Amino acid sequence: MAHGPSPPLAHVPPEPVTSDAARRPPSRFSWRRLRLETASSSGPERIAPEWWRPDEAWRSGLRDYWRVDTRQGLRLWMFHTPKAPGWFVHGLFA
Numbered sequence: 001m002a003h004g005p006s007p008p009l010a011h012v013p014p015e016p017v018t019s020d021a022a023r024r025p026p027s028r029f030s031w032r033r034l035r036l037e038t039a040s041s042s043g044p045e046r047i048a049p050e051w052w053r054p055d056e057a058w059r060s061g062l063r064d065y066w067r068v069d070t071r072q073g074l075r076l077w078m079f080h081t082p083k084a085p086g087w088f089v090h091g092l093f094a
Helices: none
Strands: 010-016 028-031 034-047 063-070 075-080 087-092
Antiparallel strands (some): 034 063, 063 075
16 A cells, blocks of 8 residues: 655645745754754755746746754645745645
8 A cells, every 4th residue: 555745744834934945855944933944855846836826926937845843843744835935834744
């Protein structure tokens, strides 16, 4: 029986993070007033919008999702938008 990646335990609306990273998860970033450092990451998993649905949340186009473990103990589900570069937290893992 094959197992895929486990989904995040908690989804949050996409929340921007402050960083200067481009394509790889940022080594240091700020989220919810926390200063965080990346310990490890895995990804990306590219997810494309359903082009037939008029969903404003997807206007930034493709999303590259990453699992990011921080040195502070948080395990985050983050994505990067190549079309309009930026990093966002979209969920948390246990």
